[in-house]
Amino acid sequence: MSKKLTKRAEDYSKWYNELVVKADLAENSAVRGCMVIKPYGYAIWEKMQAELDKMFKETGHENAYFPLFVPKSLFEAEEKNAEGFAKECAIVTHYRLKNDPDNKGKLIVDPNAKLEEELIVRPTSEAIIWNTYKGWIQSYRDLPLLINQWANVVRWEMRTRLFLRTAEFLWQEGHTAHASKKEAIAESKQMQEVYATFAEKFMAMPVVKGAKSESERFAGAEETYTIEALMQDGKALQAGTSHFLGQNFAKAFDVKYTSKEGKQEYVWATSWGVSTRLIGGLIMTHSDDYGLVLPPKLAPIEVVIVPIYKSEEQLEAISEKVAVFVAAFKKKGISVKFDHRDTFRPGAKFAEYELKGVPVRIAIGARDLESNTVEVARRDTLEKQTISQDDVVTFVANLLEDIQENLFSRALLYRDAHTTEVTTFDEFKDAIANKGGFVSAHWDGTEETEDKIKEITKATIRCIPNDQKLEAGACVFSGKPSARKVLFAKAY
């Protein structure tokens, strides 16, 4: 904790890794690519979960739980989905260890305990869930089926980074079944909207809503709706996706329903998910060279109070005052911590909470008792102000709202300043290479052009924005006709 962070301008990637560890959010584990989410990081995830879960339930979804393992024969049933995940699967082949006869105290895999059919550790649960839905859906009365699962999943990624890309991660995955195509598309768009609202309202992270190009779609989806955020290094982050799956899984698992008219029809499907990756996005959207910056609505501690004292008597007098503030904050639903540890000096505490991104810090010393004041510092701008004790609770409550809004505006300003409209490929390359951020350009709609642009610039199509107006133009790369601009960026 004592050593300073690398500066963002120096090495953004190093800054990120150091910050995650020093702010006590997460660390690498003994298992390749798997992280340990530490209590402070997990507390942020709990706050995210609580808000998202509420939003899911308000839109009619219920939670359930499906097995961690997918038998290989089910896994391969939907071919495109299987193909998309086959190369990054953890596979269980045995169910027992035995003593190593050559090495006392050590264990080996028991070759007699080989599974007849291998089990895939779920990289996503469409297969196991649709195999279950087959038993749940008979009639139109059973639809829509609106289910969400909070779970861990495993994707054997070769290059991992804390929160952003880990072999195991925590997420939620919604899986819904509908009687009509129209209803399923409406559901997947609704969940994109829910994700966007969560990102902007709670994470204070502006996002662009759009659809993925075919090559960037989820394996097995007919359409993937995405929310895309922009990080401070000019790279985009896919923050959440919602998929319209057509009848692909219903056909693969033979899930039909009897319609009102008595006909047998295949069911229409969606799936949608966000993961602990959001924490990576949260960090990279707001934090600075001093450490983490958290929006109040997701901060495990919104306000920290640090006493400055020289004697036990002074601490006692301060504590008495602070108890009143603490009660008042709690009454307003504001989470507050009074840090009266005597093992650390105030300066060390200030640095710690700065690093950990606590939105508001209140310092109160013996002199403040005399003058009936406290010092209030806001983490986002690092400004300090002296406030009367009589006003402090109202002031801080307003300040927290202010900080929440300021973080969003600041991030939006950054994104707008880093979204460039281009018409020529030279402008395109220049923007991507020198300015970073989103580049809005015409595209001829072919995978070939997409691949070539990626090869040359490393930028990919992040999305075809929902609100992009139709406007005829020429593809920035091929010059062929295009109906509207799409958004490119280098991405995480």
Added chain:
Amino acid sequence: MSKKLTKRAEDYSKWYNELVVKADLAENSAVRGCMVIKPYGYAIWEKMQAELDKMFKETGHENAYFPLFVPKSLFEAEEKNAEGFAKECAIVTHYRLKNDPDNKGKLIVDPNAKLEEELIVRPTSEAIIWNTYKGWIQSYRDLPLLINQWANVVRWEMRTRLFLRTAEFLWQEGHTAHASKKEAIAESKQMQEVYATFAEKFMAMPVVKGAKSESERFAGAEETYTIEALMQDGKALQAGTSHFLGQNFAKAFDVKYTSKEGKQEYVWATSWGVSTRLIGGLIMTHSDDYGLVLPPKLAPIEVVIVPIYKSEEQLEAISEKVAVFVAAFKKKGISVKFDHRDTFRPGAKFAEYELKGVPVRIAIGARDLESNTVEVARRDTLEKQTISQDDVVTFVANLLEDIQENLFSRALLYRDAHTTEVTTFDEFKDAIANKGGFVSAHWDGTEETEDKIKEITKATIRCIPNDQKLEAGACVFSGKPSARKVLFAKAY
């Protein structure tokens, strides 16, 4: 849903399995021994989680998340623990599938993607967590470390039953580190107390608190504290355990701290857990031949309101009235559902909510509108009463408390009536074989006697109760001296 349940007296085990499926709690999946927890069952688990999580946080614990996988070399580090779980582990050996060259569209495990070191899917997380704690604990200032994890675990059980014993299950596992033996023991006893309070106050399930005999201890523990409940078929259910782990894991993973006096000392440990098995206990404690019976404090729906109507106008008039009740119930924090589906008749709805154990059902028809009454039915006793609409909210609020208490008293009465003090082994065998329940008897303290009793009667020592008074006597089996009685029973 239409077919009646098997009666408990006929076949208890069949009754249980049918109930779990028909009440929409859970079902078997395509993966051997793994269950799907359906939305209604999962909603009960969410209620349990919320209460337990609150209790853990109130006692100073924080949540965190550790990897699903344990490298074999870490798994085998604490030998007793490893030995205890080695025979029931799911083992990941490969990380990639590839196309089957002989079978288009099918996948096979890629032999080139074999892991250098096998990964064990956690059956419990002591190993991975203590390997992590090594990096977190240096000084006495880092202690105590009080962490809990909500997670899935896998134990490759050969004979499984929904909720009670499944290959994968959901649980919480607390893992704490302390500077002294005394503090660690106090922590493990405190968590036993927390579990007992939860079981009795929320589940309405009376439990005996006690310590396990050596042979029944958790693998790697120096002492296991347990809560034991009695099911309606006279079998005991171990409902939660809290382990004092001594310095076993600290030594296996070399976790030392510098004491205030500057000395290097091994850390003391505890771990404690409850799982989705609790739902099995909840079902078997209260339910009857008509279906599930739920204590109001854990019921996803506490009150259901069913309209009885012949015309749209009647339904409208009823709905108007019901809206007032619903608002009043919600204001009191009581979860209520107004089931106005027109696809089912009232009788079918009554049967459904009886099967699903909704504590209170209110029926309101056209005649009730005239007489300003409603019919209130309680699920625990199946009694019905006609109540004035003016009183219904207060009446039902009190009734819910009454049901919660009645369920506990009823279960306690049953347990007391099925706890038998014996002095001879003939009495012992008779009680176990013909009456069931707990048998309190003197035991000489040897594993040999324990084994023989188990062999002859199938009963095991459930616990040495915390509140058992010291009283010299002769072992019920061997006649050797014994200091106090212990509790035996056949168990799940």
